[in-house]
Amino acid sequence: MRAEALYERGMRMGPVLTWLGLFLATACGGERRFPLREPLWRDTDLQAVSVPCTARPSDEDPQHIACAPEPYESPLAWDGADNMVFRPVTRVFALEAPDQAVNVNAFDEVPDSAWFENRIGKRHPSRAELLRGACTPEQMLSEPPAPGGWTIDRGKTNGASLGFRVRTPQGGKFMFKNDAPGQPERATAASVIGAAIYHAVGYFTSCEQIVYFDKRALHLNPGLTVTDNSGVTRAFDGAALDHVLSEANRRAEQYRMQASGWLPGYLIGPFRYERTRSDDPNDAIAHDDRRELRGGRVLAAWLNHFDAREQNTMDSWIASNPGAGHDSSPGYVRHYYIDTSDSFGSEWSWDGVSRRLGRSYILDWGDIAYDFVTLGTQTRSWERLSRRPGFELFGYYGADEFDPDGWKNEYPNPAFSRATEHDNAWMARIMSRLEPDEIPALVALGQFSQPAHAAYLANVREARLQKSLQRYFPELSPLADPQLSARGELCFTDLARRRGVWPETRFEYSADVTTETETRALPVQRGAAGRVCVQLAHRSFAPEPEPGAAARYLTVTLPNLAARQPLRAHLYDLGARWGFALVGLERVD
Numbered sequence: 001m002r003a004e005a006l007y008e009r010g011m012r013m014g015p016v017l018t019w020l021g022l023f024l025a026t027a028c029g030g031e032r033r034f035p036l037r038e039p040l041w042r043d044t045d046l047q048a049v050s051v052p053c054t055a056r057p058s059d060e061d062p063q064h065i066a067c068a069p070e071p072y073e074s075p076l077a078w079d080g081a082d083n084m085v086f087r088p089v090t091r092v093f094a095l096e097a098p099d100q101a102v103n104v105n106a107f108d109e110v111p112d113s114a115w116f117e118n119r120i121g122k123r124h125p126s127r128a129e130l131l132r133g134a135c136t137p138e139q140m141l142s143e144p145p146a147p148g149g150w151t152i153d154r155g156k157t158n159g160a161s162l163g164f165r166v167r168t169p170q171g172g173k174f175m176f177k178n179d180a181p182g183q184p185e186r187a188t189a190a191s192v193i194g195a196a197i198y199h200a201v202g203y204f205t206s207c208e209q210i211v212y213f214d215k216r217a218l219h220l221n222p223g224l225t226v227t228d229n230s231g232v233t234r235a236f237d238g239a240a241l242d243h244v245l246s247e248a249n250r251r252a253e254q255y256r257m258q259a260s261g262w263l264p265g266y267l268i269g270p271f272r273y274e275r276t277r278s279d280d281p282n283d284a285i286a287h288d289d290r291r292e293l294r295g296g297r298v299l300a301a302w303l304n305h306f307d308a309r310e311q312n313t314m315d316s317w318i319a320s321n322p323g324a325g326h327d328s329s330p331g332y333v334r335h336y337y338i339d340t341s342d343s344f345g346s347e348w349s350w351d352g353v354s355r356r357l358g359r360s361y362i363l364d365w366g367d368i369a370y371d372f373v374t375l376g377t378q379t380r381s382w383e384r385l386s387r388r389p390g391f392e393l394f395g396y397y398g399a400d401e402f403d404p405d406g407w408k409n410e411y412p413n414p415a416f417s418r419a420t421e422h423d424n425a426w427m428a429r430i431m432s433r434l435e436p437d438e439i440p441a442l443v444a445l446g447q448f449s450q451p452a453h454a455a456y457l458a459n460v461r462e463a464r465l466q467k468s469l470q471r472y473f474p475e476l477s478p479l480a481d482p483q484l485s486a487r488g489e490l491c492f493t494d495l496a497r498r499r500g501v502w503p504e505t506r507f508e509y510s511a512d513v514t515t516e517t518e519t520r521a522l523p524v525q526r527g528a529a530g531r532v533c534v535q536l537a538h539r540s541f542a543p544e545p546e547p548g549a550a551a552r553y554l555t556v557t558l559p560n561l562a563a564r565q566p567l568r569a570h571l572y573d574l575g576a577r578w579g580f581a582l583v584g585l586e587r588v589d
Contacts, residue, residue, distance in 0.1 A: 032550050032553045033570055033584060033586070034106050034570045034583040034584030035548065035583065036547060036548040036572050036581060036583060037106075037583065039105040039106040039107045039109075039583075039584070040105045040106070040111050041105065041111050041112060041118075042111055042112050042113075043103070043111045043112065043113035043114070044282070045113050045114045045115075045282035045283070045284070045332065045333075046112070046113060046114055046282075046332060047282070047332065048320045048330035048331055048332055049281045049282055049329075049330055049331070049332060050067065050329035050330045051067060051068060051069055051279060051280075051281065051329055052067070053065050053066065053067040053329070054066060054067075054070070056070075056327070066266075066325075066327040067325075067327060067328050067329035068266050068268065068317040068319070068326075068327040068328070068329065068331065069268050069277065069279040069280055069315075069317060069333065070268070070279055071267070071268045071269045072268060072269035072270065072277075072315075073269055074269060074270045074272075074310050074311050079309060079310055079311065080309075080362075080410075080411050083309075083411050083412045083413070083414070084361065084362065084363040084411045084412065085363070087412070087414070088365060088412070099289070099418075099420075100420055100422055100423075101289055101290060101291035101294055101420070101422070101423055102285055102289050102290075103285050103289070103290050103291060103292075104291055104422075106583060106584040106585070107482070107584065107585045108422070108426070108585050108586070108587055109121070109426070110202075110291050110292050110426070113292075114282065114332055114333060114334050114335055115203075115204075115290060115292055115293070115335045116202045116203060116204075116292040117202050117204070118202055119199070119200055119201070119202050120200045120201060120202070120430060120433045120434065121201075121202060121429070121430040121433060124433065125200065127438070127441065130196070130200055130438060130441070130442070131196065131441060131442065131445060132196075133192075133195050133196035133199040133200070133205065133207065133208065133445075134195065134199045134204070134205045134206060134207045134208075134261070135207035135208075135209065135261065136207070138170060138172070139172055139207045139261055140209070141168070141174070141209055141211050141259055144212075144213050144214065144217055145168070145169065145213075145217050146217075147216040147217060148216070148217070148218070148219040149168070149169055149217055149219075150166045150167070150168060150213070150217050150218050150219065151166065151167045151218075151219045151221060152164045152165065152166055152218055152219065152220045152221060152224070152236075152241065153165055153166075153167055153221050153224070154224065154226075154236075155224055155225070155226030155236035155240065156175060156177065156226065161177045161178045161179070161180060161187065161341070162177070162178045162243070162244040162247050162248075163175055163176050163177035163178060163244060163257070164176055164236065164241065164244060165262075166218070166259070172261065172262070173261070173262035174207075174259040174260060174261055174262065175259070175260040175262070176211070176257045176258065176259055176260075177191075177257060177258045177260060177341075178244065178247050178248045178249075178257060178258075179248070179249055179256070179258075180341070180346065181247070182347070183345070183346070183347065183392075183393045183394075183395065184249050184393060185249060185256070185393065185446065185447075185448055185449065185453070186344060186345065186346070186393045186394060186395075187258075187341040187342075187346065188210055188249075188256065188257065188258035188341070188446070189210070189344070189443075189445070189446025189447070189448060189457075190303075190340055190341050190342070190343040190344045190346070190446070191208050191258050191260065191339065191340055191341040192208040192209060192210055192258065192445045192446055193340075193343075193344075193442055193443060193445050193446050194208075194303055194305060194340025194341075194343050194344075195207075195208040195337075195340055196208070196442055196445055197299070197303065197434075197442060198299070198337050198340065200434070201299060201427075201430050201431070202292070202430065203292070203296075203336075203337045204334055204335060204336045204337065205336060205337050205338065206260050206261050206262075206263055206336065206338050207260070207261030208258065208259070208260055208261070209258070209259045209261075210256065210257075210258060210259075210445070210446065210447045211256075211257055211258075211259045212251055212254040212255065212256055212447075213254060213255055213257075214253060214254060214255075215245060215255065218241070220237070220238060220241055222237075224236040224237070226240070251449065256447075258341075260338075260339075263314060263316050263336055263338075264316060264318065265316035265317050265318045265319065265322075265326055265331075265334065266316060266317040266319065266326040266327040267314060267315070267316050267317075268315045268316065268317055268333070269314070269315060270310040270311055270312075270313045270314060270315065271287065271310065271313050271314075271315050271335050272287055272310050272414075273287055273288060273293060273309075273310060273413050273414045273415040273416075274286065274287050274288040274414035274415065275287060275288075277315070277333070280333045282332055282333065283333065287414075287415060288414045288415040288417075288418045289418070290415065291422075291423050291426060293415035294415045294416065294418055294419035294420070294423040295419060295423040295424060295426050295427035296308065296337075296415070296416070296427070297407075297409075297413070297415075297416035297419050297423075297424070297427075298404065298419075298424050298427040298428055298431070298468060298472070299427055299431065300407075300409060300416075301358070301402075301404055301407035301468070302404075302431065302461070302464050302465060302468055303340065303343040303344065303461075304343055304344065304345065304346075304357070304358045304397055304407075305340050305342065305343040305409075306342060306343075306346070306357045306358050306408075306409045306410045307339070307340075307341075307342035307343075307346070307409070307410055308409050308410075308413060308416070309409070309410060309411070309413060312337065312338055312339045312340075313335065313336060313337055313338065314335075314336045314338050315333050315334070315335055315336070316333070316334050316336065317331050317332075317333055318331050318332055318333070318334050319331040344394055344397050344457060345393070345394035345395030345396060345397030346395065347395040347396075354395060354396060355382040355383070355385050355396055356382050357396075357410065358407055358408065358409075359380075359381055359382045359401075359403075359406070359407070359408060360380075360382065360408055361408050361409075361410070361411050361412060362410055362411055363411065364408070367380075381401055381403075382396075382401075384401070385398075385401060388456075390452065391452075391453065391456050393453065394453075394456065394457065394460075397460060398460055399459075399460050399463035399464045399467065402463075402464050402467055404467055404468045404471045404472070405471060421472075421475055421476060421589060422476065422587065422589065424472050425472045425473070425475065425476040425478075425587070427472075428468055428469055428471075428472035428473060428478075429478060429480055429495050431465060431468065431469070432465075432469055432473075432478070432495045432496070432498075432499045432501075433495070434465070436462060439458050439461050439462050439465070440454065440455070440458040443457050443458045443461070466501065469496065469499060469501045470501055470502075473495070473496040473501055473562070473563060474562065474563055474564060475563065475564055475565065475589070476563060476565055476587040476588075476589060477558075477559070477560065477563050477565060477566055477567035477587050477588075478494060478495040478496040478560070478562075478563060479492040479493070479494050479495070479532065479558060479560065479567040480492060480493055480495055481493040482569065482582055482585065484571075484579075484580055484582045486579055488535060488536040488537065488538070488579065488580055489533050489534070489535055489536070490533065490534050490535075490536055490556060490569060490571075490580070490582070491527075491531060491532065491533040491534075492531075492532050492533075492558070492567065493529070493530045493531060493532075494507065494530040494531075494532055494560055494562075495530060496530075496560070496562055496563070497530040497560070497562075498529050498530030499530075501562075502562055506561070506562050507560050507561065507562050508560070508561040509524040509526060509532055509558065509559070509560055509561075510524060510558075510559060511523075511524050511534045511556060511557065511558045512556070512557050513534075513536070513554055513555070513556050513557075514554060514555045514556075514557070515539070515551075515553070515554045516550055516551050516553065522534045522535070522536075522556065523535065524558075532558065532560070534556060534558065536554075536556070536571070536573075536580055538573055538575060538576050539573055541575075544575075547572065547574055547578075548572065552572045552573045552574065553570070553571075553572060553573075554570075554571050554572075554573055555568055555569065555570050555571070556568070556569040556571065565587065565588040565589060566588055567585065567586070567587060567588075568585070568586040568587075568588055569582060569584070569585055569586075570582070570583050570584035570585070570586065571583060
């Protein structure tokens, strides 16, 4: 029975303010660790707020006034230097405890917010939804347009790949981008597959697709210019367009490019992986204390998305009334992950660096110290790597040498560095919900020309996923998806058993219930697809205590023996009429 039913008895329940991180990690018999409240499933940062209006002139409107946060520019060189040099130096003598993430609800989950939305972790999407990713049906570019139907209105201003922006007849805007040189089809495929996975997990991403088209589909607006990474501005004319297309992969007469959908709202630059944004009233939790940012490390390791840094993120101000202007108030900031092209074996021009990507930072003080102490006599893991013949486009992306714990991105990420076992296990639980047959279906989004390439990538991804689950499921309980029936049957899904992480014989279940006065064993029913249930029985009270009284509090401890620690469920026994109220889940560590 949901706790709101207690309103019928006159109980007045306050707002949900209690985070799981405010409670201690262990439980004693009968001790109330969770109040009689519904868990928080929606963060307040989705509520519209207003920010001060400031003059923000533009070429089109020199008198323009904006009522949105100021756009932030993230210089690549500075962010790399800050995280590789200055930040480590300033924290040499810092004694930081591995604090738990603070934006976690009473069920050990992350509520929906402007950063994250529970998708595959809460409701398994249909195959069509999964493969569509962040794209709406209107954004799908499944049919080639009529000649001149795609209008080029902007050149691509930065990044390693060549491209241009296209407007479709339906009003959509897409950045078309080429593959990286030397690895045909990998970068565009990685962008589309990676975005679909990030979206399925729960992050906000851009709409990404592979498109094949004839040059006649393009119409180039005259007078365009483009500024490259070095700050030089050049004309983006017919010759420039021909140069971009000459670098694109082709299938017969069709050019292959990645179409990246333009994000909605007023773009205000990347988010940082630490601290907060001072001009966003909703941004109250330090970014490196957010579980979804910390746990993103496990997902990035799976894909070898070593380029997970602030330049590959984007904040957008979503105005409540875009008719008044995309930079008008009120509104809220939504946080996006963008550009997963540096995944699945992306390489640099230096082989020595390519081997280390995902295994060592570009400037790794720990590895430097190790080589200094050992005089460089020890063979490092990346020195043993080799490309598999026939699959060179995936570089050194494989499963044999994959170490989920030892994985490192390009340079230190403040949120990744603060990830705890709880954060990593949370992401592993979500990743485990991808079915084995959904892995090759997602890979098919990359539209590889050779079926063998798609099969290789699917096999590597499945093997790396299994290694991740085998690392993070033995510590904290993988039981999830609580269901409490009106007749008092409390059920969970053992995600490790459902995904076949270990043989069925490794899983053994027992359960006990602890009240204010006793602890006793409960029978456990083991079902298919990882289902595990226990039957609760109501107690008799004389006299009847208040609904939230300690006498009504009970905990159910449920180990599966495959994990070192059990799951502990916290409930209130509200009597035969109102049933049991599940108020908290605790993964003991």
